[in-house]
Amino acid sequence: MSQSYNRGLIEDFGRWKEFSAGMWAWIFHKFTGWMLIGYLFTHIAVLSSALTGPEAYTNTIQGLESLFIIRVLEVGLLAVAVFHILNGLRLLMVDLGIGLDTQDKSFYASLVLTAIITVASVPTFMDGVTI
Amino acid sequence: MAERYSSFAPGGTTWLLQRITAAFLVVVLAFHFFLLHFVNHAADVTFMGTQARMENVGYFLTMVLFLIAGTFHGVNGVYNALVNQGLQGTQKKVVLAVLVIASVALIAQGTYVATVMAGWT
Numbered sequence: 088m089s090q091s092y093n094r095g096l097i098e099d100f101g102r103w104k105e106f107s108a109g110m111w112a113w114i115f116h117k118f119t120g121w122m123l124i125g126y127l128f129t130h131i132a133v134l135s136s137a138l139t140g141p142e143a144y145t146n147t148i149q150g151l152e153s154l155f156i157i158r159v160l161e162v163g164l165l166a167v168a169v170f171h172i173l174n175g176l177r178l179l180m181v182d183l184g185i186g187l188d189t190q191d192k193s194f195y196a197s198l199v200l201t202a203i204i205t206v207a208s209v210p211t212f213m214d215g216v217t218i
Numbered sequence: 219m220a221e222r223y224s225s226f227a228p229g230g231t232t233w234l235l236q237r238i239t240a241a242f243l244v245v246v247l248a249f250h251f252f253l254l255h256f257v258n259h260a261a262d263v264t265f266m267g268t269q270a271r272m273e274n275v276g277y278f279l280t281m282v283l284f285l286i287a288g289t290f291h292g293v294n295g296v297y298n299a300l301v302n303q304g305l306q307g308t309q310k311k312v313v314l315a316v317l318v319i320a321s322v323a324l325i326a327q328g329t330y331v332a333t334v335m336a337g338w339t
Contacts (some may be wrong), residue, residue, distance in 0.1 A: 095242055124292030124293060124295065131328045131331065134328075134335075135327065135331050137334050138334055141269075145263075152261035161255075164225075165251065172243075172248060211259075212255065213258065214261075216260075
């Protein structure tokens, strides 16, 4: 049985010092979501270079991948995507009513796992590029 | 006792679709990242390699479904975030119309690009 839960107005970001773990999870999920949908539009725009021709596509992808800043941004994208996925699984559990008493712990676990996966992926993402 | 804590009004069609697309995206987004950064290095991507993947009908359909699910999930999330922020009335209708047009355009463009990648046009 679900009940309403008065967590105050999270949209009032001036209250950030009072925020609990669940409210931070809500904000991080929203922030990473905005970044991912923004990236999706950019991604399709870049891949549209295939419409110009095979060479334009290959040159665009490999040209971008030769830039150090693009590799750094890709690591950032991975971190954002991994957090959104892990916290999304946590939210699916919350919706199913599973583990509600430990929802703050699962948020911290999402952060720690995101950090571990991101750090472990850095060598692969930075392979073959220099500043 | 269970306390409901969600941005979305439960019980609606978009509420359910947001969750169904979420479950699908968890799997396919992880697959997409793994395939194009770990199995194939992103810096080594060529049109020929992309075409070899995309001309597989199963891969093509998965990618198009991935695009549709990602666009719906992302744009619906943005719309709900704005509604939570207090968007209402005419503004709400205009924002919804703009988001729907942007979504349809993105899906159409992405699907067209995928057919070109597959070499079917």
